[in-house]
Amino acid sequence: MKFFYRYLQDDAIPGKFTYMPLITANFGEYKIPIVCLIDTGSPVTIIHSPLAVSAGIIPSNGRKSTLRGVGGDTISGYYNDVELIVCGYRYTCQAFVTADLQTPYCLLGQIGFFQHFRVAFDLPKLSFEVTPVAS
Amino acid sequence: MKKLIPIHKFNKIGSWLAVVVKRKGMYVVAAAKEPKRALDAANRAGYKDAALMRSARHYAAFISTTATP
Numbered sequence: 001m002k003f004f005y006r007y008l009q010d011d012a013i014p015g016k017f018t019y020m021p022l023i024t025a026n027f028g029e030y031k032i033p034i035v036c037l038i039d040t041g042s043p044v045t046i047i048h049s050p051l052a053v054s055a056g057i058i059p060s061n062g063r064k065s066t067l068r069g070v071g072g073d074t075i076s077g078y079y080n081d082v083e084l085i086v087c088g089y090r091y092t093c094q095a096f097v098t099a100d101l102q103t104p105y106c107l108l109g110q111i112g113f114f115q116h117f118r119v120a121f122d123l124p125k126l127s128f129e130v131t132p133v134a135s
Numbered sequence: 136m137k138k139l140i141p142i143h144k145f146n147k148i149g150s151w152l153a154v155v156v157k158r159k160g161m162y163v164v165a166a167a168k169e170p171k172r173a174l175d176a177a178n179r180a181g182y183k184d185a186a187l188m189r190s191a192r193h194y195a196a197f198i199s200t201t202a203t204p
Contacts, residue, residue: 006160006161008195009195010143010193010195012196017195018195022161024186032187033174033184033186033187034186035161035186050151050169050170051187054169054171054174054187103189103191104152104188104189104194105189126159
């Protein structure tokens with residue numbers, strides 16, 4: 001499925017704007033729609049805990065763990081089994097649910113997203129293609 | 136229809152936003168302290184394809200800009 005990069009203005013970056021690979025995914029028991037950033041640098045899929053609670057997931061039922069970001073800060077959270085629907089493809093994966101995520105979007109990382117999808121980025125054409133991997 | 140606010144103009148932190156995509160840009164249709172309320176408000180306003188995200192001071196730069204080179 002083909003998606004388009006989202007145009008975002010931001011005074012903090014050179015050029016004052018950028019394009020980001022953002023998609024909408026549905027997750028949890030209530031299948032709530034969330035904006036997710038396709039993040040090749042993230043080892044796992046990371047979800048804001050208030051969103052997880054709204055989707056019917058109890059974060060503290062999962063396995064407690066920590067993650068370290070590019071700035072060196074450590075965030076704590078829980079690994080939970082969550083159901084995700086991306087591009088109409090439904091699957092269950094382990095996601096890191098945390099209240100400390102500093103990005104406004106949830107992150108689709110290597111475990112939980114890139115295991116299940118092949119992604120071809122094409123920024124010059126402002127598009128990217130997400131294809132489910134046949135398993 | 137409710138007036139759409141471009142995402143970069145919503146710099147108040149601590150809110151949950153229901154956003155829609157239009158012409159490759161993102162627009163805020165509802166904001167609330169709880170994600171479910173923001174989504175319900177967006178659905179009531181007629182935006183059935185709204186999705187949730189957190190509000191932030193910056194939507195593109197995530198790495199701390201406090202460090203000086």
